[in-house]
Amino acid sequence: MPRKDFADIAAARLPAATLAQNFDDVAPPLDRQSALIAAQRCYYCYDAPCIQACPTGIDIPSFIRRITTDNLRGAAQDILGANILGGMCARVCPTEILCEGSCVRNTAESQPVQIGALQRYATDWVFDTDAALFERAAATGRRIAVVGAGPAGLSCAHALARAGHDVTLFDAKPRPGGLNEYGIAEYKVLEFAAREIEWLLGIGGIAWQGGQALGENLHLSDLRRDYDAVFLGLGLAGVNALGVEGEQLAGVRNAVDFIADLRQCDDLSQLPVGRRVVVIGGGNTAIDAAVQSKKLGAESVTLVYRRGSASMSATWAEQEFAKTQGVNVIEWAAPRRILGRDGAVTSMEFEYTQLDESGRLLGTGDLLTLPADSVLKAIGQVLLPPRADGDAGALLEISKGRIVVNAEFETSLRGVWAGGDCVGGKVDLTVQAVEDGKRAARAIHARLVGNGNGGN
């Protein structure tokens, strides 16, 4: 492939077969034999630390024991009963800081039970056999609007449908799934996100309405009027800007858009990628964008983070993975400006940083310039608050960029609940969003049915 001096962004840098191999399942499933060996390493701890470490409280020793007895339905019931997106979480959870990180096997052997892989083994059975694990309760006649079809919304919608309510699930995107569908590296969730949602919606009672953006063609005041309850699982749809010179140059994009394009791409050999890619940021989005650029055939991929690796929100395991995939990581360098020619990026200039005695991040004055055909920005996503429609938007209390909720996940608007990344609070993880949705559903159900007078 001919190289260009700058703006070298092209598709088909690698043969189709290599691309297929690169984007294959990063952690292939366990077969029965390996699963049994892995499961037998579980000590079946009492009041196990791994359960405490799981935001959704999956009874991990129980499901693993069920695997050892070939009771896969039972294992799946344990998992999906606590976390309806247990299949996705088995693939994307940073288990190294959650269940596996707290496994007692770490103490003596530094080798936890492969909880994530086992969870995938048990849940794959469900999707492979299309097993129906849950039944809807008798219809309550109550109608609930769930806005946002990401992990929080899906979790909430399923729990409410299961309780007998009628749910309408709205999302601005054409397909449900949120970040699971648009925002996570392909090789982690290979052909899985849509399959999982299809199964989840199979419970019935959930009407899907894509292309409905809150504040545009969907209005909170209408939803509050037309439904018995509203749940907002809006995620963080906005992207932080770098705020440096040259950000408008061609070749500079948001990493989330690059990932979304990749996830929605049917033919990876048609997807352009820069020859020299610079990724800014230290989170999972940065890692996913960097690794996928490399897998698409970028000659060099450099991930630049303004602080040290310990401050990255990507876990050490994610960072290690990126390095083994050939991503070069530069720490302690902050973006200063993006340089270009003829309207396209040519390089990016950084200033090295350090902490002063009081712990503030300061530039050292030393500069670093990296040639770049493509710059991917991944310095965090922000809440796009629903536009005020009538009085509703104004009343939805927001603090520090997140929707304010009480312990029951109800917002400042009575009858409107919210959960997932848009409320924040704990960790911005799929598994936390699922838990939020589950708890909010419980609160909504209690309000609508529990006290007998329903609605608002």
Added chain:
Amino acid sequence: MADLRNNFVGVRSPNPFWLASAPPTDKAYNVNRAFEAGWGGVVWKTLGLDPHVVNVSSRYGAVQWNGQRIAGLNNIELITDRPLQVNLDEIRQVKRDWPDRAMVVSLMVPCDEQSWKTILPMVEDTGCDAVELNFGCPHGMSERGMGSAVGQVPEYVEQVARWVKLHSRLPCIVKLTPNITDIRHSARAAFRGGADAVSLINTINSIVSVDLDLMAPTPTVDGKGTHGGYCGPAVKPIALNMVAEIARDSETPNLPISAIGGIGTWRDAAEFMALGAGNVQVCTAAMHYGFRIVDDMIAGLANWMDQKGYRTLEDFRGRAVPNVTDWKFLNLKYDIKALIDQDKCIKCGLCHIACEDTAHQAIRKEKDGKRHFEVDNAECVGCNLCMHVCPVDSCISMVRVDEGGYANWTTHENNPARVKEPA
């Protein structure tokens, strides 16, 4: 360097590891390979009178436990299914080729004097070193009045042993079935009949599993199954007890014992010999891993003996027998408490839940609001359960806390049959 040479009822072998009468010793091919691998001797798979028996297809069932294959094995194979003369010719040749190895021939014929009188000279003529009487097989042959059908009746055991001693000059080892209530009765019968030794245990009557699709026991022969003989690691504790019971029985003083039952390592062998066995016989472990396992059995036993300062097998044989006693003589003043090594504890909580649910509620699970497992000595009775469930080596130890002294049940105030002075 430890001397592993073994002399069992006059049968000499370079080490105490014999292969038991079973499929591994079915024919010259296998036995030659066993001797090449270093086995000290074999008990040739049981011979019977012609016409030879036939065997079925599908012969073994196994118990898997926690991922481990063959925790126990059962078989429904019968005695040799080859003509008697073929076996005798092979035995003669193998013994000639391996004169330093023990060649014992297992026999099972109908329970009448003539049958024994017929087969014994033929066997003796091969040049073999001894015969072992198979009174143990619990399946198939027992339906025909042989195997365990004989072994379960002490009078028959005694009678046949007597016939064998009458009609052969070969040392006679009686192989005992464990499918009885008190093994000592069978051993005493063999002893009275003049047997030179006993070997035990033969396999335990068993059904290893039920195929829930076929709704039939395994191994399944065209939809049906039958009880078979159980062996392998799972039976070792049963065999150890039976060997110990015979070793300390005053009615069978110094009766040589060839131990069988779940032996697969040098340590297993040392344990049986500490309980009085003169040597050991192995089958399942060889069937699982091949004859090469004897290599570690030889080296491991020798290294252990060197470490302990035992020069010959006799130096440690039977050393544990005096310490096998009756419950009533155990010291009631002995008191131990579990101690959890907090540096080794991985906080799995298994000790707590085992004690809390099923023992004495003596392990606390929390300290200062944190996950922490500690023994409450006031509640601990020293049962060892926590130590056994703890997955970490040497994390829980049992610490002696009593102030010495001895008192046993025979004089205890709660014993209605107590005596004044300890027995």
